[in-house]
Amino acid sequence: MFPIVYQRQLSDSVFEMGVQAPAIARKAKAGQFLMLRVDEHGERIPLTFSDWSAEEGWIRFIFMRVGKTTHQLSHLVAGDSLADVVGPLGVPTHVEGVGRVAIVGGGVGAAVAYPVARAMAEAGNEVTVILGARNKELLILEDEFRALPLKQLIVMTDDGSAGEKGLVTAPLKSLCEAGALDHSMAIGPAIMMKFCAATTKEFGVPITVSLNPIMVDGTGMCGACRVSVDGHTKFGCVDGPDFDGHAVDFEELMSRQRVYSDLEREADADFSRECSCHR
Amino acid sequence: MPPLDETPAQKPRHKPSRAPRTAMPERDALERARDFDEVSLGYSEEQALAEANRCIQCKNPTCIEGCPVNIDIKSFIARIIDGDYAGGVSVLKERNALPAVCGRVCPQEEQCEASCVLARKGEPIAIGRLERWLGDFDLACDLEHRCAPEVGEPTGKRVAVVGSGPAGLACAGELRRFGHAVTIFESLHAPGGVLTYGIPEFRLPKAIVQAEIEMLGVMGAELVTDIVVGATHTLDELLAEEGFDAVFVGSGAGLPLFLGIPGENLNGVYSANEFLTRVNLMKAYEFPSYDTPVWRGRKVAVVGGGNVAMDAARTAKRLGAEEVFLVYRRSEEEMPARREEVHHARQEGIEFKMLCSPQEIVGHDGWVTGMVATRMELGEPDASGRRAPVCVMDSDFVIDCDTVIVALGTRSNPLISQTTPDLEVTSRGYIATDENGATNKPGVFAGGDIVTGSATVILAMGAGKKAARAIDSWLGGAARG
Ligand SMILES: Cc1cc2nc3c(=O)[nH]c(=O)nc-3n(C[C@H](O)[C@H](O)[C@H](O)COP(=O)(O)OP(=O)(O)OC[C@H]3O[C@@H](n4cnc5c(N)ncnc54)[C@H](O)[C@@H]3O)c2cc1C
Ligand SMILES: Cc1cc2nc3c(=O)[nH]c(=O)nc-3n(C[C@H](O)[C@H](O)[C@H](O)COP(=O)(O)OP(=O)(O)OC[C@H]3O[C@@H](n4cnc5c(N)ncnc54)[C@H](O)[C@@H]3O)c2cc1C
Ligand code: SF4
Ligand code: SF4
Ligand code: FES
Numbered sequence: 030m031f032p033i034v035y036q037r038q039l040s041d042s043v044f045e046m047g048v049q050a051p052a053i054a055r056k057a058k059a060g061q062f063l064m065l066r067v068d069e070h071g072e073r074i075p076l077t078f079s080d081w082s083a084e085e086g087w088i089r090f091i092f093m094r095v096g097k098t099t100h101q102l103s104h105l106v107a108g109d110s111l112a113d114v115v116g117p118l119g120v121p122t123h124v125e126g127v128g129r130v131a132i133v134g135g136g137v138g139a140a141v142a143y144p145v146a147r148a149m150a151e152a153g154n155e156v157t158v159i160l161g162a163r164n165k166e167l168l169i170l171e172d173e174f175r176a177l178p179l180k181q182l183i184v185m186t187d188d189g190s191a192g193e194k195g196l197v198t199a200p201l202k203s204l205c206e207a208g209a210l211d212h213s214m215a216i217g218p219a220i221m222m223k224f225c226a227a228t229t230k231e232f233g234v235p236i237t238v239s240l241n242p243i244m245v246d247g248t249g250m251c252g253a254c255r256v257s258v259d260g261h262t263k264f265g266c267v268d269g270p271d272f273d274g275h276a277v278d279f280e281e282l283m284s285r286q287r288v289y290s291d292l293e294r295e296a297d298a299d300f301s302r303e304c305s306c307h308r
Numbered sequence: 309m310p311p312l313d314e315t316p317a318q319k320p321r322h323k324p325s326r327a328p329r330t331a332m333p334e335r336d337a338l339e340r341a342r343d344f345d346e347v348s349l350g351y352s353e354e355q356a357l358a359e360a361n362r363c364i365q366c367k368n369p370t371c372i373e374g375c376p377v378n379i380d381i382k383s384f385i386a387r388i389i390d391g392d393y394a395g396g397v398s399v400l401k402e403r404n405a406l407p408a409v410c411g412r413v414c415p416q417e418e419q420c421e422a423s424c425v426l427a428r429k430g431e432p433i434a435i436g437r438l439e440r441w442l443g444d445f446d447l448a449c450d451l452e453h454r455c456a457p458e459v460g461e462p463t464g465k466r467v468a469v470v471g472s473g474p475a476g477l478a479c480a481g482e483l484r485r486f487g488h489a490v491t492i493f494e495s496l497h498a499p500g501g502v503l504t505y506g507i508p509e510f511r512l513p514k515a516i517v518q519a520e521i522e523m524l525g526v527m528g529a530e531l532v533t534d535i536v537v538g539a540t541h542t543l544d545e546l547l548a549e550e551g552f553d554a555v556f557v558g559s560g561a562g563l564p565l566f567l568g569i570p571g572e573n574l575n576g577v578y579s580a581n582e583f584l585t586r587v588n589l590m591k592a593y594e595f596p597s598y599d600t601p602v603w604r605g606r607k608v609a610v611v612g613g614g615n616v617a618m619d620a621a622r623t624a625k626r627l628g629a630e631e632v633f634l635v636y637r638r639s640e641e642e643m644p645a646r647r648e649e650v651h652h653a654r655q656e657g658i659e660f661k662m663l664c665s666p667q668e669i670v671g672h673d674g675w676v677t678g679m680v681a682t683r684m685e686l687g688e689p690d691a692s693g694r695r696a697p698v699c700v701m702d703s704d705f706v707i708d709c710d711t712v713i714v715a716l717g718t719r720s721n722p723l724i725s726q727t728t729p730d731l732e733v734t735s736r737g738y739i740a741t742d743e744n745g746a747t748n749k750p751g752v753f754a755g756g757d758i759v760t761g762s763a764t765v766i767l768a769m770g771a772g773k774k775a776a777r778a779i780d781s782w783l784g785g786a787a788r789g
Binding site: 052053056066070071072073097098112113114115116117118245246248249250251252253255256257262267281284285287288289292293295296299 | 534597600
């Protein structure tokens with residue numbers, strides 16, 4: 030069992046959780062993820078490390094409540110525990126010698142972008158972060174990003190309730206136009222990553238995307254996570270989750286993410302009915 | 309443990325019966341194809357006795373050589389004849405820590421039973437079924453009354469075992485008998501390897517696997533799940549930082565192969581590993597009581613001809629598929645699956661489409677709607693001695709289906725070799741070892757599917773035991789064993 034040592038709500042549907050897992054904390058690197066299972070009947074789901082402390086033996090992750098498992102997770106607090114936590118999995122994000130880089134974090138993707146931005150900045154790169162959210166309430170980790178040694182933090186919301194009104198691709202495009210980027214990175218919903226890839230492609234700026242296909246084991250054993258990159262099948266969990274955004278087949282990714290939509294809705298509806306609390 | 313030297317063959321009393329081989333009771337095919345309960349029901353005591361009494365207790369029992377771990381088959385059968393069932397279990401456990409498992413899944417017809425003298429007349433002793441019966445007899449006892457192999461005096465040495473499949477479990481058990489402290493690291497949340505995530509409940513109930521594994525706990529082996537060696541700890545860290553004196557790698561061959569044809573990433577296409585893992589390990593057949601979903605197709609095409617393909621096809625049927633096709637490039641004769649499994653699959657209504665080679669998976673809106681296949685015919689024997697299939701010109705046809713399960717086999721997972729650069733691997737990525745399981749890296753041993761590629765439960769167990777002896781002598785205990 031993995032004891033939960035910390036829990037906080039970041040927005041209506043986004044939560045941060047800290048778990049005691051010393052062996053994993055010693056090894057975690059930016060861009061890597063874990064697989065967790067809440068209880069004996071639970072599903073194995075992947076979540077990215079948002080922070081960790083090798084000394085104190087904890088790891089943290091940020092999750093959005095989207096279905097049954099994340100819903101269940103959102104009800105757990107310090108003192109509860111998780112049945113299983115496995116990791117660190119996946120190839121760490123390449124952070125050395127990247128140069129001038131823009132990191133786009135959309136929605137809960139900001140959680141994944143945070144350790145990446147920190148590691149990129151620590152490695153001496155010139156980092157611009159573009160955070161995107163539908164509105165002010167859904168914007169997360171702004172203060173944490175402000176505390177990093179960034180070149181610039183740009184906030185975009187769909188309705189203009191925080192930062193600029195508009196999509197993350199707008200400032201990304203301006204930076205590309207200005208010739209201010211050696212590299213870029215996009216982390217968030219597949220559709221956002223797809224448009225970021227299209228934006229940077231025009232200017233020949235390379236882009237790394239952090240993909241989130243459906244996973245079962247997270248260790249290369251099942252192939253559920255396969256994605257097409259440059260026409261070749263790759264396993265998201267062991268070959269990724271980072272891939273060259275200009276080579277990824279996003280349509281396929283989005284289609285594959287929907288395989289279980291109907292079943293998942295059924296499971297979450299069942300759970301919501303049983304669960305009395307409506308946070 | 310009872311003495312094994314007195315062979316009942318010397319007792320004049322035993323008169324072998326001339327009765328035919330005792331059939332194994334099975335559930336009705338149509339009934340069983342609707343649930344996940346075990347297909348074969350096992351012998352009753354009377355049936356076990358009747359079958360055991362057919363054994364002629366040969367002076368030179370040829371059966372024993374047929375078993376990869378050389379179980380003293382003649383003696384365990386003699387114990388059954390004498391009514392000394394616990395004694396029979398001890399004989400089995402001398403060589404095989406998982407008799408209830410092997411009695412169910414060993415390809416006996418090619419191993420022990422093929423070597424029984426009675427096989428010549430076509431009616432070998434049903435050694436596997438007897439082994440299963442004794443194994444189940446043992447598991448039916450309370451834990452403290454079960455046959456526990458004796459544990460050796462503590463040696464002060466610690467060995468890490470990577471992977472809790474048959475190879476790792478057998479190695480761990482043997483190491484405990486030598487008195488070494490053992491910690492088994494398993495990457496999944498449940499132990500057992502393919503026994504747990506691959507072979508379905510209806511062929512090998514998970515309660516049996518767990519009960520056999522429990523015995524290792526009684527013997528003092530420690531099991532730690534949720535540790536991916538190569539990620540959470542590297543092999544070098546286990547040796548240098550975690551204080552282990554030696555490591556055994558039994559990580560299996562878990563990386564699924566795909567066909568490499570168009571349409572393979574459509575929704576509804578599974579590797580057999582994913583499909584079986586969802587159903588067995590994650591219990592998707594009990595969704596939504598268990599959270600992991602599985603897509604239940606109405607028309608399912610399974611590609612392959614081995615045990616894995618049979619398991620996938622029969623599982624699909626149980627999930628409610630109306631039609632399940634088995635699509636195989638060669639003919640039924642060449643199928644590597646066990647005859648018994650092929651027979652069971654047919655009984656349950658799996659349709660065999662032999663001499664068909666998939667060319668493309670077609671779909672609509674991201675979902676599978678069919679598979680284009682070409683008819684094949686058998687040509688000259690190839691390097692493996694099997695007749696190679698060759699395409700029949702212009703014979704493409706479409707198999708109407710909404711699910712495709714690819715059961716083409718597996719390769720080694722590179723996680724451990726990639727993070728252990730000085731560990732020698734073969735050109736196909738399997739760990740290279742000598743005949744005792746020693747790798748080129750001092751203190752590191754390996755065995756099972758990670759060395760041989762996909763093989764069998766009993767071969768993996770044999771390799772684990774052999775490596776345990778090599779580890780023991782490496783640790784300075786050469787006098788034992
Ligand atoms: C490498 C990786 C890193 C991720 N990091 C984060 C993160 O840091 N924070 C975060 O909020 N989310 C992250 N995700 C997504 C997260 O795993 C899913 O939101 C979660 O699994 C949903 O589970 P659920 O039961 O609550 O919802 P469900 O109702 O089961 O699913 C909702 C949607 O989530 C996706 N999903 C469902 N099951 C899985 C699964 N087993 N594996 C992957 N995706 C699945 C599907 O697209 C599905 O339609 C990550 C995904 C991947 C692959
Ligand atoms: C569906 C199916 C049906 C089969 N049917 C039969 C049958 O009827 N009869 C028969 O004899 N054989 C059968 N086999 C083959 C048999 O199961 C295997 O040959 C046998 O299980 C191999 O044992 P193993 O211990 O080498 O590996 P596995 O059983 O594969 O066990 C390896 C274990 O190591 C773990 N692991 C892997 N990597 C790591 C890591 N990095 N760190 C920690 N742990 C790790 C895995 O999670 C797994 O638990 C079947 C196989 C399959 C897939
Ligand atoms: S372990 Fe397998 S091969 Fe050996 S005797 Fe038992 S059933 Fe036969
Ligand atoms: S060879 Fe057959 S008949 Fe002879 S001892 Fe072995 S099982 Fe019995
Ligand atoms: S999640 Fe199973 S192989 Fe990637």
